[in-house]
Amino acid sequence: MKKVTKAIIPAAGLGTRFLPETKAVPKEMLPIVDTPTIQYIVEEAKASGITDLAIVTGSGKGSIEDHFSSNYLLEQNLERKGKDEMLKAVQKTNDMNIYFIRQAYPKGLGDAVLTAKTFVGNEPFVVMLGDDLMTDKVPLTKQLIDSYEKSGASTLAVMRVPHEETVKYGVIDPIEEVSDGMYDVKQFVEKPAPEDAPSDLAIIGRYLFTPEIMDVLETTKPGKGNEVQLTDAIDTLNKTQKVYAHEFKGDRFDTGNKLSWLETNIEFALRRQDLSDDLKAYIIDLANKLEK
Template sequence: MKKVRKAIIPAAGLGTRFLPATKAIAKEMLPIVDKPTIQFIVEEALAAGIEDILIVTGKGKRPIEDHFDSNFELEQNLSSKGKTELLNIVEETTGINLHFIRQKRPLGLGHAVLQAKAFVGDEPFVVMLGDDIMVDQTPLTKQLINCYDDTNAATLAVMQIPESETSKYGIIDPEAAVNDSLYSVRRFVEKPNSEEAPSNLAIIGRYLLTPEIFTILEGQKPGAGGEIQLTDAIDTLNQTQRVFAHTFQGTRYDVGDKLGMLEANIEYGLKHPDTKDSLKTYLKELLIKIN
């Protein structure tokens, strides 16, 4: 059984939900306090033991590459002024085995993943969406890798959502519980309305897939929204090999949503050593004003 060594991070989206900020800034570079959202995703991958990461970009995403590149002038400036702590923070984003490829046209998540075919080769791999920041004692990507080590099969992360929100997600039709957190799946449905949804277990932005998915994606017809949907390809894959769903029990921040981004900033700010005390005081004072 081949080791899971590679990750794909699709980052070619236009970020329209954060206009006008994303007119000139890649949405993946929007900060949570002082760290770009995409850095949280890369850090999760590294903590899970991933060795090589491919970021699929599009127009206007060059700042992502610059962020993970070395900046000699900045590093020299910090070093000369003895700002060792800041220098260490800057150097954390360099020395990572990062690769970049451009998705020339926005044809959907499935199409973005297909751009990684040559990078992945014949190995299992993970797909990590940048809109979802996952917090748990064991990184969610590592949880999926552990499932793969046990089953030798593709596994997706899922989470219960309100039934009214099923039209925003890929939804699974669970067949049988393998254990407390793992399901075999009958089918996968992309963005069904609440009346047609087979469950309220939604795919939440972490996928461990086998390389056979690429052959399916190459022949995949456009689905919901006129795009090549990864969920549709996974449903086809499930017809020839097992695909499991792993229930995530940690905390998820949907930073592709304005409210989710605000929640992540507040909760991360309450833990950050530079902001936690003053932010806590501010929130207490704000609560008094609101009431």
């Protein structure tokens, strides 16, 4: 069995929910406190043993490439001034092999993944979506890799969501729980209405695939929204080789809309020793003012 060392991060979306900010700034570069959202995804990949990363971008996304390029003058300046912690922060992912692939047209998530077919070759790989930040004792990507090393099968992450929200997600139709948190799946359904949803287990932004998914994506016709849906390709793959679902029980932070992005910023700031006390005091003071 080949070791999982490659990951794809689709980052070609237009980010229309965050206009006007995303007219010039990629939504993946919007900060959570002081760190671009995509940086958290790359750091999760590194912590999970990923060494080679392909970021799929589109027009106007050049700042992502700039961010992950080594800035010698900045690093030299920080080193000379003895700002060691800042230097470590900007060098965190310097030792990773990061490649950039351009998606010519916005044809959907499935098409974005397919653009990295040559990068993947004949190896298993991970897909990591930038709208979802995951925290747990063991990184979610590492959890999927550990599951793959036992089963040898494609495995995607799912999480329980309120039933009325199933229309926002791909949802699994589970056959049975074959082990703790691991499900054998009958069908994968893209954004079902609540009355049609086969379960409350929604697909979240981490996937581990065998390379055969690329062949399936090449023949997958556009689905909902006239886009190539990754969920449709997963359902097709499941008919010829097993695809499992791994239930994530850690914390998930959705950065895909303005309110959830603000909430994520607040929670991440409250977890930081250098900010938590002052921020708590501010929130309490603000709440008292608003009550008057």
